[in-house]
Amino acid sequence: MMYICIRVTDSSKRCVLVTGGAGYIGSHTVLQLLLGGYKAVVIDNLDNSSAVAINRVRELAGDHGPNLTFHKMDLRDKSALEGLFASTKFDAVIHFAGLKAVGESVQKPLMYYDNNLIGTITLLEVMAAHGCKKLVFSSSATVYGWPKVVPCTEEFPLAAANPYGRTKLFIEEICRDIHQSDTDWKIILLRYFNPVGAHSSGHIGEDPRGIPNNLMPFVQQVAVGRRPALTVFGTDYSTKDGTGVRDYIHVVDLADGHIAALNKLSDTCIGCEVYNLGTGKGTSVLEMVAAFEKASRKKIPLVYAGRRPGDAEIVYASTEKAERELKWKAKYGIEEMCRDQWNWASKNPYGYEPQDHTA
Numbered sequence: 368m369m370y371i372c373i374r375v376t377d378s379s380k381r382c383v384l385v386t387g388g389a390g391y392i393g394s395h396t397v398l399q400l401l402l403g404g405y406k407a408v409v410i411d412n413l414d415n416s417s418a419v420a421i422n423r424v425r426e427l428a429g430d431h432g433p434n435l436t437f438h439k440m441d442l443r444d445k446s447a448l449e450g451l452f453a454s455t456k457f458d459a460v461i462h463f464a465g466l467k468a469v470g471e472s473v474q475k476p477l478m479y480y481d482n483n484l485i486g487t488i489t490l491l492e493v494m495a496a497h498g499c500k501k502l503v504f505s506s507s508a509t510v511y512g513w514p515k516v517v518p519c520t521e522e523f524p525l526a527a528a529n530p531y532g533r534t535k536l537f538i539e540e541i542c543r544d545i546h547q548s549d550t551d552w553k554i555i556l557l558r559y560f561n562p563v564g565a566h567s568s569g570h571i572g573e574d575p576r577g578i579p580n581n582l583m584p585f586v587q588q589v590a591v592g593r594r595p596a597l598t599v600f601g602t603d604y605s606t607k608d609g610t611g612v613r614d615y616i617h618v619v620d621l622a623d624g625h626i627a628a629l630n631k632l633s634d635t636c637i638g639c640e641v642y643n644l645g646t647g648k649g650t651s652v653l654e655m656v657a658a659f660e661k662a663s664r665k666k667i668p669l670v671y672a673g674r675r676p677g678d679a680e681i682v683y684a685s686t687e688k689a690e691r692e693l694k695w696k697a698k699y700g701i702e703e704m705c706r707d708q709w710n711w712a713s714k715n716p717y718g719y720e721p722q723d724h725t726a
């Protein structure tokens with residue numbers, strides 16, 4: 368028998384539930400959804416984000432702003448989630464909500480398993496009960512562990528380096544299992560590489576709580592004078608300049624990747640599929656710092672240190688599958704990423720709620 372895939376791509380008034388939509392990647396994705404004609408309902412417990420981000424997304428969306436609804440809610444609050452699904456019919460869910468600090472996950476594994484796994488299982492149960500079986504999930508390149516070769520293709524063996532990474536691996540497996548048990552489920556697992564940058568308006572961006580774990584938020588805080596210097600972790604890697612290499616991707620490109628994934632969920636024959644979202648290009652720490660210095664015209668003082676435990680040497684994506692099947696490709700390079708990161712940082716040196724920042 369021959370199967371033909373049919374796609375229905377009219378986004379007008381399709382309603383998407385976005386968990387964790389007040390966060391860094393979520394807020395940019397919600398904006399792209401609204402601009403694309405979708406209705407978006409965001410739930411977020413604001414543990415690592417601010418309601419100000421939601422207000423700014425609404426403003427940036429202009430006439431589409433009224434299509435955004437926000438509920439402060441924890442994913443593990445099953446009765447609240449039940450109430451929401453009972454009152455609103457969702458066409459699909461984009462699931463960003465989760466804790467993401469690698470170091471913290473090593474210190475507090477149960478907190479990570481509780482939040483990320485129980486939160487996701489609760490969501491999946493409520494979705495199933497209400498017949499909403501289309502999901503886009505935020506996975507991560509961390510599931511490739513320490514790749515022996517690059518670029519990473521979606522078929523690479525999977526490994527987890529820490530409890531955070533294990534939550535991503537476990538959730539991917541749960542998704543494969545539920546699709547296996549009930550083929551009505553249509554699921555796309557997106558493995559993000561390293562999201563950086565901000566919306567070109569400079570009104571939304573990344574605002575981490577406490578000391579940033581990731582490279583670019585740290586660089587940004589040095590540039591605005593909040594921290595004295597960037598510590599470069601590792602100068603003896605087998606890379607062009609000895610520092611670690613990653614695949615940095617503009618957050619707006621990443622957000623657009625979610626719209627492409629939603630469109631793909633409209634294919635009648637999709638099951639549970641995984642896609643890398645990266646640029647396919649590797650950039651070293653020193654190259655990234657140089658690009659940021661150029662964009663900001665600020666000098667970033669550096670302190671050279673040993674390798675960060677658990678770090679991979681070189682990680683970048685194979686982008687072929689996403690280009691071929693999602694018809695999506697990143698548009699921006701590191702110049703635009705650094706330009707937009709600096710625009711956000713210089714307009715919001717202390718993030719969304721300056722009065723709340725003590726460090």
Ligand code: NAD
Nearest residue numbers: 387390391392411412413414415416441442464465505507
């Ligand atoms: P973020 O912390 O800015 O956003 C996550 C949001 O989820 C936050 O607003 C937080 O308040 C919310 N949240 C957490 N637990 C919740 C719960 N139980 N109930 C309701 N809301 C909850 O992080 P981000 O960078 O936007 O990442 C989004 C997703 O992408 C996460 O799942 C993360 O693991 C994944 N991811 C991020 C990166 C990255 O480098 N930023 C890379 C790969 C994957």
Ligand code: UDP
Nearest residue numbers: 580581582585598599600611613652675678
């Ligand atoms: N890095 C660094 N100093 C920092 C943070 C990160 O030198 O303060 C390096 C890190 O060792 C890695 C690269 O920057 O080589 C990207 O790190 P990040 O934590 O942003 O992403 P991940 O390692 O999770 O891909």
